Amino acid sequence: MAPSSNIDSLALFACLSESDRQELAKHAIEIPIQKGQFIFREGDPAEWFHFVKQGNVKCVKTSPEGREVTLKILMPGDLFCCEASALAGESHPGCAQAMGEGIVVKIHRKVMLDVIQRNPEAAVNIINYLSLRLRESQDNAKAFALHRAEQRIASILVNLAQRSGIHETNGIRISVRLTHQDLADMAGLTKETTSRILSRFKKDQLIAGHGKQLLILNLPRLQEMAPHAIP
Amino acid sequence: MAPSSNIDSLALFACLSESDRQELAKHAIEIPIQKGQFIFREGDPAEWFHFVKQGNVKCVKTSPEGREVTLKILMPGDLFCCEASALAGESHPGCAQAMGEGIVVKIHRKVMLDVIQRNPEAAVNIINYLSLRLRESQDNAKAFALHRAEQRIASILVNLAQRSGIHETNGIRISVRLTHQDLADMAGLTKETTSRILSRFKKDQLIAGHGKQLLILNLPRLQEMAPHAIP
DNA sequence: TCCATTTAATGATCTATATCATTGTTTCTT
């Protein structure tokens, strides 16, 4: 396989020349990750651009009392903590934690900075990527402020189905294995409330699944429950 | 006054050459704004980069039922809705509404795109700016998910004091005139809850002020109440 | 495959904040 294969999965770099892609690939470092492992912690200096090659990673913030919010679940191909002002060399605003086994690829910020300086198009891609993430984050903040627990859980399930759903004969299987606590952390709820809402969804035939294997039975109904970005 | 004076206040463009700054200034359009006026609405096509020259503008999202969240209050010099994927020419993810009289300057996205393509440093500045905004937005989401009403109000007051506070003999005056509803929209609360919290803060001598004129009396105490980004 | 550990389900109760309602105060308009 060509040495550039690691980064070829990242749409962000599709605009680059073969030589720049090889330059990035040459400096790309692969890191195998284990369940629960922190790839970095809040406050650590952000020296690297990371992206997920295999598995799932969650971006987490914690409160002094030990509660946490999960800001995003990353899938293979996702860049993460670009938002950490990695280019400016600041510190990570949150933790990145492996949700299972997988592989993360990292590239030093100086290498990235170099490539960006030579490729205005790559810079514009990153700006667009950040715009998208900012938009998502603001939608998230809006959901916390205005939507009810049930609506937030519905939104999360719809989003997961769209991003990691595998279409099967009996429904859409969510490939990320999530505990109720994981979902609760995404929705800003307790695991008990999340559990009760999921039980209701199961009773209403919106979802099915035992344990961490979730199956979406009625996506349209969940989409109706989840308020849309633009009314 | 030189034609470039409009954009000179924007740190983002400090890296540009005199000719690029003049290029931007030539295409900058000034718009006087009135209280309550929408500069753009959610869903409108994002054809322009905007920044505040004078006055205050709030970025707002609304729910179908009519409730709203204020994502950010912008001060003179702030760029806004760069996050709207203005470069990509997408649509605005939220509304921008004038909080009083003022002046907004707008530059067409094509002019900006052109300048960015020629100035990698400007692109990196915009990336850093977006990173900062993303960070803020994620902190905001975290606050909604994990912090209590009182802590959120305290955070908002601290932030306003830092960004728009005028030091006076008896305290720090917040220059933005805000109703309790405005604060409630920022904190994701009702105006009644906000009112009660502010009454408590007044009783405890943390703040003072009649009507929309807020005065911070005890900033350190408010900072203690507002949980910090990194514990 | 069994046992330990983690996770889920669900009831009972509590509480922060929303909602509804009223009166008083400030701010704007002319």
Next chain:
DNA sequence: AAGAAACAATGATATAGATCATTAAATGGA
């Protein structure tokens, strides 16, 4: 400066979701 309109203060009540507690089920390691 007066009147209208917007805003603030605050009580009473309702409720979504948290917290505490228990039992059952799923998962993972030896």
